[in-house]
Amino acid sequence: MSNNKVSVVVPCYNQAQYLDEALQSVLNQSFNDWECIIVNDGSTDKTEVISNKWIKKDSRFKYVYQNNSGLSSARNLGIKKAESEYILPLDADDKIGENYLELAYQAFQEYKDLKVVYCEAKKFGDSDEMWKLPEFSLYSLSRKNMIFCSALFRKKDWKAIGGFDVNMIHGWEDWEFWISMLKNGGLVKKIESVQFYYRVKDVSMLKAMGAQKTKETEEYLSVKHADFFVEQLGSFSSLLRETERVKKSYEEKLKSKKFLINAFLKKLLVLQF
Incomplete structure (x- = not known):
């Protein structure tokens, strides 16, 4: 492990137009002991050019490339390369608040049984409103996801569950990841301040799922985590x-x-x- 305590992993697939904002939000952090790994998932835009600009600006930014393999694969590659104990995924079109890493890291130092730390969130872009998420419980998690991808967790816990599931090609990879990580125990803490900003766009991965892809994803989840859904929702x-x-x-x-x-x-x- 390096001296950096948190690795921010930023997968990017043809989202170069948003990448500057995401990386600037990392650079603005009040917490300085971080590295940021940009994963170019086979982009055909200016992702590499923009990434190189940030690498020259600050040596804590790093860059890796892979042929297009999907969001889960890109996150896994970045986390595999990460040298820190704690991981924070950040999609290339989103942003984090300037105190997020500091507050999340402090929470882990105060509560040793924590597995996940997240925060209040706000939407921006095509929307400008608070993202009201239900309070976390395993029962609630069995019905829908309420933890966005940009939450802090330990690299060892990512490794223990085999990382993000590359079979989740249509979406909901965050939901599956949190189920895998939390279904057998572990505490979750939400920071009571807005430290995550979720970009709303006319076109997004979730909006493009459609009925058939949604059905396929639901069926895959219900089989992989049958034990969890039965325990929380009943037989x-x-x-x-x-x-x-x-x-x-x-x-x-x-x-x-x-x-x-x-x-x-x-x-x-x-x-x-």
């Missing part, structure tokens, strides 16, 4: 029974004349205002 038979119960409840409501009238009146009020 498959109990889930089926709950689905039937909800279905019958709605069928009974639809048969109710009073329910239909109330639903119609509520809809009418919405249209009026």
Whole structure:
């Protein structure tokens, strides 16, 4: 391990137009003991040119290239090259607040049982609002992800679970990663200040998933982490029974004349205002 305590890993695939902002947010950190590894995932734009500019500006920036292999693979390569104990992934189109590394590192020093530290987040770009995420629990994590990719964790924990799953080619790789890391235990802490900024764009990986890719990804997750989903949500038979119960409840409501009238009146009020 080097003297750097945190390695920031920035995968980049044809996002050169955003890369300066991401790297500037790393350079602005109040915490100085970091290195930043830029991973060019086979980009055809000016990613290499911009990366070289930052390497010349500060020797803590480093650069590696690979043929296009996907986001999970790019993150894994950067983490493999990382020389620090702690890792923070940062997508090339996002930014971190100037105190993020300092606050996250301090949290790990104070609470030895921590596995993941993240923070409050805000959207920018095509949106300008707080990113309201539900409080973390394993039960909540079994229903949806609430930890973005830019959270601090130990390199040894990444290694223990085999890294980011390269089979997650359509998206949700962060969700799968946190399930793998946390399902067998470990504390999570959220810093109560905005230290992560998520860029909202018209075109994104998540928006491009589509119904079929979503279905394939859900099926893959449900098989790989069947133990986790059953433990948190119940057996498959109990889930089926709950689905039937909800279905019958709605069928009974639809048969109710009073329910239909109330639903119609509520809809009418919405249209009026």
